[in-house]
Structures are given as C-alpha cells and as structure tokens.
Amino acid sequence: MLGAMLQAQGFNPAMQEYINTLKAQAKQENPNFKDFSSSEGEKIFKLKNQGKNGEMISCQSCHGVDLKQGHTNAFTGKAIPALAPSANPTRLTEVKEVKKWLKRNFKDVFLREGSAQEKGDVLYYLIKQ
Structure with a gap:
C-alpha cells in the first residue's frame, strides 16, 4: 500500500518521509487535520500578499x-x-533544498515561515504539475 501511495503522489522516499513529518506537525497544530490538499496549495501559490519590499506578490x-x-x-x-517536476525531474527530490526554498519563499511572499499545513498543501500542488 505504501509503495502505491508513493507512486501515486510522485514523491521519492526521502521526500515522502518529509511529507510524513509535515503531516505529524500539521496534526499537532490542528487535531482535525486529515491530509494535505493540492487545491489549497494552488490557492496559497496564487495568493497575492504584500511581501518582501512592500510589493504585492x-x-x-x-x-x-x-x-x-x-x-x-x-x-x-x-x-x-x-518548477514542475513533470518538466524538471530534479524538482522536489532533495529534502534539504525543498526546506530551504519553502522557508525562504514563504518569508518573501508572506513575511513569515509557512505552517506545516501550508507547506504540505503547496508540495501536493507542485507535485501534480
């Protein structure tokens, strides 16, 4: 079953482990958490905010x-x-890089680090691209 889930989501084993860590953190943040949502990730990705340098981005x-x-x-x-893994197979493969860029990009756009829920939602959206 786990093998099928990995295949279905498209994450390699190291990234799936990171996703599982985010799920545990999201459950701690919100006891009603069930799973990440690619549609919510898409909303976050497209949401304009007064970010870095005061610009709407x-x-x-x-x-x-x-x-x-x-x-x-x-x-x-x-x-x-x-950014789409379907066009660039190196995307979303290295946990260290993914963590670094999620942290940096959330801070640039939203002026804060994203929650576990937000990070997972964005990753679910991106893996489908």
Missing part, C-alpha cells in the same frame, strides 16, 4: 503561471528553471 511572481516553463526571479532578475 505571489509565488507566481517569480515562478510564473506555467510551472512547466522557466521564469525570472522578480527581485534578482535571475533565471529560475521550471
């Missing part, structure tokens, strides 16, 4: 609308490779 400001295409960082002008 969303995750799409740097990653673009089509996650299968590269985009340009709105702050640095640097190229960002496609």
Whole structure:
C-alpha cells in the first residue's frame, strides 16, 4: 500500500518521509487535520500578499503561471528553471533544498515561515504539475 501511495503522489522516499513529518506537525497544530490538499496549495501559490519590499506578490511572481516553463526571479532578475517536476525531474527530490526554498519563499511572499499545513498543501500542488 505504501509503495502505491508513493507512486501515486510522485514523491521519492526521502521526500515522502518529509511529507510524513509535515503531516505529524500539521496534526499537532490542528487535531482535525486529515491530509494535505493540492487545491489549497494552488490557492496559497496564487495568493497575492504584500511581501518582501512592500510589493504585492505571489509565488507566481517569480515562478510564473506555467510551472512547466522557466521564469525570472522578480527581485534578482535571475533565471529560475521550471518548477514542475513533470518538466524538471530534479524538482522536489532533495529534502534539504525543498526546506530551504519553502522557508525562504514563504518569508518573501508572506513575511513569515509557512505552517506545516501550508507547506504540505503547496508540495501536493507542485507535485501534480
């Protein structure tokens, strides 16, 4: 069953372990937590907020609308490779990198670190891209 779940979600074993850790944290934060939601992750990804430098931004400001295409960082002008794992198989494979970028990007857009629920929702959205 676990093998089928990993295959269905698309996460490698290390990332699935991180997802499981986020689920445990989300359950501690909210006893009614059941599972992450890709539709909620999509809402978070698209939500505009007064973020870094006081600008109204969303995750799409740097990653673009089509996650299968590269985009340009709105702050640095640097190229960002496609975020969608279907277009860039190296995405969402290294837990250390995923943690670093989730933390940094939540702080840039929402001026705070995301909750376990928010991180999991965003990861469920991204893995489907």
